[in-house]
Amino acid sequence: MRQYRWDDEFVLFNDLSGDTHLLGVQAMHLLQALAAGARSDAELGAALTESLPGDTTLAALLADLERLMLVERRPC
Amino acid sequence: MLTVAALNPRALRRRLSGPGLDIRTGPFVVRLHTRIAAVIDNLALLYPDYPLDDSGFADFHVSVARARGLRRWIRPQVEFLVDGESMFSPLPLAQAFPIFEWGLNWCVSSRAHDHLVLHAAVVERGGMAAILPAPPGSGKSTLCAALVNNGWRLLSDELALVRLSDGMLVPVPRPVSLKNASIGIVRTYIPGAVLSQPVHATSKGSVAHLRAPPGSVARAAELARPAWVIFPKFEAGADVALDAVYGADTFMRLAENAFNYPVLGAAGFDALAGLVNGCAAYSFRYSRLDDALATFDSLAAGAR
Numbered sequence: 001m002r003q004y005r006w007d008d009e010f011v012l013f014n015d016l017s018g019d020t021h022l023l024g025v026q027a028m029h030l031l032q033a034l035a036a037g038a039r040s041d042a043e044l045g046a047a048l049t050e051s052l053p054g055d056t057t058l059a060a061l062l063a064d065l066e067r068l069m070l071v072e073r074r075p076c
Numbered sequence: 077m078l079t080v081a082a083l084n085p086r087a088l089r090r091r092l093s094g095p096g097l098d099i100r101t102g103p104f105v106v107r108l109h110t111r112i113a114a115v116i117d118n119l120a121l122l123y124p125d126y127p128l129d130d131s132g133f134a135d136f137h138v139s140v141a142r143a144r145g146l147r148r149w150i151r152p153q154v155e156f157l158v159d160g161e162s163m164f165s166p167l168p169l170a171q172a173f174p175i176f177e178w179g180l181n182w183c184v185s186s187r188a189h190d191h192l193v194l195h196a197a198v199v200e201r202g203g204m205a206a207i208l209p210a211p212p213g214s215g216k217s218t219l220c221a222a223l224v225n226n227g228w229r230l231l232s233d234e235l236a237l238v239r240l241s242d243g244m245l246v247p248v249p250r251p252v253s254l255k256n257a258s259i260g261i262v263r264t265y266i267p268g269a270v271l272s273q274p275v276h277a278t279s280k281g282s283v284a285h286l287r288a289p290p291g292s293v294a295r296a297a298e299l300a301r302p303a304w305v306i307f308p309k310f311e312a313g314a315d316v317a318l319d320a321v322y323g324a325d326t327f328m329r330l331a332e333n334a335f336n337y338p339v340l341g342a343a344g345f346d347a348l349a350g351l352v353n354g355c356a357a358y359s360f361r362y363s364r365l366d367d368a369l370a371t372f373d374s375l376a377a378g379a380r
Binding site: 020 | 325341
């Protein structure tokens with residue numbers, strides 16, 4: 001996935017879908033952690049440099065990324 | 077090199093109704109066939125400075141012709157054909173010249189995929205170009221008309237062509253399309269402006285075209301480096317305001333104005349990012365053209 005960063009925002013090009021996404025720093029760090037092989041909640045949580053804002057949860061963020069077809073949930 | 081002006085009216089009609097007329101508009105050669113008087117007359121009025129191409133090759137083979145069947149005679153309509161195929165719904169015959177201009181825009185925006193094509197005006201001064209992306213009704217073309225008649229070179233009033241290989245802007249200077257109130261504004265603001273007769277009741281309202289400055293047409297082979305991205309918005313009575321736009325916001329607003337971004341994939345993505353990284357970006361609100369020109373003059377002066 002190609003990406004450019006300006007301050008705390010990223011634009012991301014998904015080579016598979018051809019879609020372009022505007023992402024915040026948390027979502028981008030999560031994607032980068034997944035790409036590096038992180039899988040457990042603990043590993044993914046560690047990838048987030050700051051606590052998630054408001055009542056955002058790791059699960060909700062992953063669900064957003066799944067909805068954007070940037071990640072795919074698979075059974076273990 | 078011969079230009080359209082070199083052909084007298086009879087010769088122009090003969091070429092257009094016969095073998096076709098090959099006109100160079102920036103990097104493209106258009107071979108046009110037509111027998112419709114309004115198209116021929118406006119070609120003579122608005123395209124006298126454009127070179128005739130004698131290479132035998134044309135990028136676009138287009139015709140503007142009366143619709144076939146009953147519509148040839150009853151409430152006559154006109155069609156725009158590309159390679160012999162009608163690409164749009166027919167329009168009333170009175171809209172023959174606008175359909176030529178709109179059709180040509182479509183040809184470029186749907187086929188020039190070695191460029192990122194933005195819905196934007198582009199003007200240049202001192203070797204540095206301003207891209208003005210904007211949806212219809214923003215005042216982009218009125219502003220463009222004023223700028224190019226006050227020291228700025230016209231690259232295009234409608235299509236910003238960003239060359240994928242190096243990010244340079246490729247000129248496609250053609251007549252500036254004006255709508256509704258902007259027609260009268262430009263007539264008043266630019267003494268001596270050469271305008272086609274307005275065509276009324278189009279899908280965009282009343283439409284007229286302003287002849288491109290001959291100097292801009294003569295420099296159509298001269299590329300320009302993008303220096304500014306300026307999102308214009310006319311607001312009646314508003315004070316002029318130039319507000320910085322940054323990073324991802326600039327990127328997404330440019331992408332919204334890109335005709336062929338979905339086609340280009342990663343190359344388009346990189347081209348857009350190149351513009352964001354290489355240009356200063358602003359939202360620009362204006363109501364008086366004098367204020368707008370002064371703002372652009374300041375930008376150009378600050379860049380020297």
